[in-house]
Amino acid sequence: xxxxxxxxxxxxxxxxxxIGATDRQExxxxxxxxxxxxxxxxxxxFADAALYDERFKKWxxxxxxxxxxxxxLTVPPDKRERFDTLRTLLRSEEVSEVINACDAGREGExxxxxxxxxxxxxxxxxxxxxxxxxxxxxREGFANLKPGRDYDPLHQSALCRAKADWLIGxxxxxxxxxxxxxxxxxxxxxxxxxxxxxxxDAKITGFQKEKYHIVHIAGGGMEAASDRFPDPAEAESVxxxxxxxxxxxxxxxxxxxAEQPPKLYDLTTLQREANRLFGFTAKQTLDYAQTxxxxxxxxxxxxxxxxxxxxxEQTATGIVxxxxxxxxxxxxxxxxxxxxxxxxxxxxxxxxxxxxxxxFVKQGFSGLADSERKLLSxxxxxxxxxxxxxxxxxxxxxxxxxxxxxxxxxxxxVLAAGWKDIDRRFRASLKTDxxxxxxxVAELPELAEGQVFExxxxxxxxxxxxxxxxxxxxxxxxxxxxxxAEDMPDDAERKGLGTPATRASILEKLVQMGFVQxxxxxxxxxxxxxxxAAVLPEAxxxxxxxxxxxxxxxxxxxxxxxxxxxxxxxxxxARDLVTAYSCISEDKQKLFQTExxxxxxxxxxxxxxxxxxxxxxCGNRACQFVMWKxxxxxxxxxxxxxxxxxAALLKHxxxxxxxxxxxxxxxxxxxxVLLADTGGKYVNFRMEWKKQ
Numbered sequence: 001x002x003x004x005x006x007x008x009x010x011x012x013x014x015x016x017x018x019i020g021a022t023d024r025q026e027x028x029x030x031x032x033x034x035x036x037x038x039x040x041x042x043x044x045x046f047a048d049a050a051l052y053d054e055r056f057k058k059w060x061x062x063x064x065x066x067x068x069x070x071x072x073l074t075v076p077p078d079k080r081e082r083f084d085t086l087r088t089l090l091r092s093e094e095v096s097e098v099i100n101a102c103d104a105g106r107e108g109e110x111x112x113x114x115x116x117x118x119x120x121x122x123x124x125x126x127x128x129x130x131x132x133x134x135x136x137x138x139r140e141g142f143a144n145l146k147p148g149r150d151y152d153p154l155h156q157s158a159l160c161r162a163k164a165d166w167l168i169g170x171x172x173x174x175x176x177x178x179x180x181x182x183x184x185x186x187x188x189x190x191x192x193x194x195x196x197x198x199x200x201d202a203k204i205t206g207f208q209k210e211k212y213h214i215v216h217i218a219g220g221g222m223e224a225a226s227d228r229f230p231d232p233a234e235a236e237s238v239x240x241x242x243x244x245x246x247x248x249x250x251x252x253x254x255x256x257x258a259e260q261p262p263k264l265y266d267l268t269t270l271q272r273e274a275n276r277l278f279g280f281t282a283k284q285t286l287d288y289a290q291t292x293x294x295x296x297x298x299x300x301x302x303x304x305x306x307x308x309x310x311x312x313e314q315t316a317t318g319i320v321x322x323x324x325x326x327x328x329x330x331x332x333x334x335x336x337x338x339x340x341x342x343x344x345x346x347x348x349x350x351x352x353x354x355x356x357x358x359x360f361v362k363q364g365f366s367g368l369a370d371s372e373r374k375l376l377s378x379x380x381x382x383x384x385x386x387x388x389x390x391x392x393x394x395x396x397x398x399x400x401x402x403x404x405x406x407x408x409x410x411x412x413x414v415l416a417a418g419w420k421d422i423d424r425r426f427r428a429s430l431k432t433d434x435x436x437x438x439x440x441v442a443e444l445p446e447l448a449e450g451q452v453f454e455x456x457x458x459x460x461x462x463x464x465x466x467x468x469x470x471x472x473x474x475x476x477x478x479x480x481x482x483x484x485a486e487d488m489p490d491d492a493e494r495k496g497l498g499t500p501a502t503r504a505s506i507l508e509k510l511v512q513m514g515f516v517q518x519x520x521x522x523x524x525x526x527x528x529x530x531x532x533a534a535v536l537p538e539a540x541x542x543x544x545x546x547x548x549x550x551x552x553x554x555x556x557x558x559x560x561x562x563x564x565x566x567x568x569x570x571x572x573x574a575r576d577l578v579t580a581y582s583c584i585s586e587d588k589q590k591l592f593q594t595e596x597x598x599x600x601x602x603x604x605x606x607x608x609x610x611x612x613x614x615x616x617x618c619g620n621r622a623c624q625f626v627m628w629k630x631x632x633x634x635x636x637x638x639x640x641x642x643x644x645x646x647a648a649l650l651k652h653x654x655x656x657x658x659x660x661x662x663x664x665x666x667x668x669x670x671x672x673v674l675l676a677d678t679g680g681k682y683v684n685f686r687m688e689w690k691k692q
Contacts, residue, residue: 001094004036004128005086007102007111010294011133012038015101018138027085037089039102043079044114046166047072061178061582065171065574071163073118087119100148101128105349106557107499109151110158127151133300137311157557164188164549164570171574172540176532179584182592184532185513188546189498190506191533194515195541196479197525198533200471207467214463215239217247217400217407219456221445224400224407228463235460241403242458249451250406251399259391261419263306264342264353265382267500268477270301270375273382275474277430278374279521282473282504288375289354297360297368297376302501303351307344315358316342320387322361323380329429330384333422337387355383381426388419398447402456411444470522477503483543497543531591537580539573599643600650603677609650616646624681633673633685637661649675654688 004019006012012029016022020032028037049056049066051074056063075083089095098121102108116125125148130141165188172186213235215226224247229235265273270289274280280288289301308316320337324330342353356379365373396411417424471479480497498506507523510516515529525533533541555561596610596619607620618625627646634641638661648655658670672688 001092002034002097002099003089003092003095004034004099004101005112005115006036006038007108008040009038010296011101012036014133015128015138018135019142027082028089035089035092035095037086039086039111039115040079040082042111042114043083043086044073044075044111044118046162047074049170059174059178061175061578064175064178064578065167065571066174067167067571067574073114075118083115083118086115090116090119090121090123095123097124097126099126099128099145100151103351104129106154106158106161106553109155110162113155113158124148134309134312134315137309140311153559154557156563157553160556160563160566160570161549161553163567167570167574168540168577172536172577175578175581176536179581179589180535180592181589182528183513184592185509186536186540187506188540188549189502190510191536191540192483192543192546193476193480193497193506194510194525194529195533196476196483197471197510197516197523198530200468201525201530204467204470209467210465212463212465214461215242215405215407216459216461217242217402217456218459219247219453222247222249222398222400222409222447222453223442224398224409226405226407232460232462238403238405239458239460242405242456244455245403245458247400247402247407247453247456249398249447249449249453250401252447252449253397255395255397256415257393257395259393259418259420261341261386261388261390262382264308264355264386265379266304266306266353267301268304268481268503269306270354270379271504272474272477274375274378275472275477275521277378277427278371280371280375281507281518282477283508284371285375286501286504288371292368292372292376297357297363298379299353299355299357300351301354302499303349303354304500305348305351306353307347308342308352308355309345309348310343311345312352313339313343316355316383316387319356319358319361320383322358323356324384326361326364327377327380327384329381329425330422333425335384335388335422337384338389339387342383342386354379356380377426381422384422385419388422389416391418391420392416396444396447398444400453409444411442413443470519470524472521473507473523474521476507476523480506483546497546528592535588535591537577539577597643599647603650603653603675604679609646611643611646616643625677625683627683631685636663645673649673649685 004012004015004021006015016029016031016034016036019034019036021029021034021036023030028035030036051072052066052068056066090098098116100109100112100116102112126145127148127150128141129146130137169187173184176184176186210230211232212228212230213232214228215235215238217224226235226238229238263269267286267289271280271282271285274285275282286301289298292298293301316339317337320339324335356376360376365376368376392415394413394415396413398409398411400407400409469475480503483497497503507516510529511518515526515532517524517526539545552561552566556563556566598608599611599616600609601607602609602618602620602623602625604625605618605620605623607618607623609616609618609625614629616627616629627641627649629641631641639645639657639659645655645657654672654674656670656672659668660671661668674686674688676684676686678684
């Protein structure tokens, strides 16, 4: 028997169907001499620091850096059952050979190898390396299985990446959390991402807008504009000189241009456009895409490729032909697909681009949630645009001279709408206020060099320079993808910050940790986020660290660098970090303290009263004045003791409250509550009853 281990259940089922393992068993499929089972992503991970030594349960500076002498692997409790199934299969006497069918890439190699090693397996290992889940690709892959040892350098690269992230993440997080008395999560990807948000925020905050002016001339159907004039007097002077004067067409340049169709979606571009068009967060897009994938309506979403493999020509042709009649916005559209423009096996890494499946062609949109329909429509549109003809147009730039000044007019004449007709139709079908990314360019009248326009009108418009825009998930995902890319080798497997699969969770984590907040589509750093980016060393906030690592990891994967040497460098980095930040000033230690919210003045000593989690307390430690939020007086009357009520009591000694509950009558009433402080340990409250 040969045991095949895939990364996910759906992939295992697809492989099993092709190789004839169709007999369902508990936790695996069997048949035709094969057992087929699966992981569920990372089943095995490196143990938490506390499992190496009891003392690491507490976070203390003196225990840093934490550098394991021998690394331990562990299985989370919720994944134990799946691991036990795989271990039993790996140790089974029936199994003579193991085939690694996890995703073709660095992380897929790590997922399989950690399970294989922790299970204590030493059986011969082969590698299935495919970039497409088409039946033909699976059959070809099994006909050309590679020896597992061929991928030992790739495994070493993956192992180094995981260990390095653990070492820097654990030590930097504990170090800065201990120094600043607040949990400050530090990560190789999330910290530079936060820094990008903070830098953009600083540029916006420090932006000084500048006024400028543009002079316009018009006449005989022609309109043209000058360059910018910072000085309003100069603009007015030019306007006066041009008004009623003669304008001459100095040059006309006509260029025929072609805008090639867009590439297919990888996960990042899908997340970006779904954010721009529908306001979906990166995580929402990934979740919807994953659901559609599990319903077999969409191909694997966690991909960084924007092409299909060469063996998919027939499949893609069938899918394109099948989806056109299903899409309302394609009614009446002229369409001649060119499938080969999206085929390029050389540009397919772990997985090909995201497209609808043949199963979707059969099932259509029926039964899908609105969010899933939107995302699937977006993917369909992109596939059709990608195989449509180029958008062809003639760009015209005309330069005029008037009163010694130059003015420019630009125009555009569409010669063949091509793929942009499909894109326009799709956007018109959306009920969304998303910005159109097409620029409106007017058609110019027939122009010729030397043409004269008499008695032109002149005007001046006033403008201001604009600050940079805050990041949205769309623009931040793009920035993460490009970050540090110029410092990476051309063949680095991972470029930019994070991977398509991890970027969404990085953004969510920054929000959950309180370092970033969402404001509509915008992502803005919080005060804690700004402070964190300020206190960390550049080595941790710059994408250069990722760039440097990826260069070395790429060399390790090709067998050109020593993994032990790489890890020695990472360990030294962790030690240097701890040494460099041994202590900080008292003022800096207070940087992340929660700001106290003042709500009034203490009636006993005159100091400020602040809101705490459970009470309202006097800032003077010697004074014992405190009002508890769960005071029985308010609880009996079923009324929350809010900061607004507390502030009114402190200011006026009483407060009118509506909807107080009466335990005697079971009804509600409106009344006035008095602050009845006698100076004792507890503050009392009572109702004000008007005399009859």
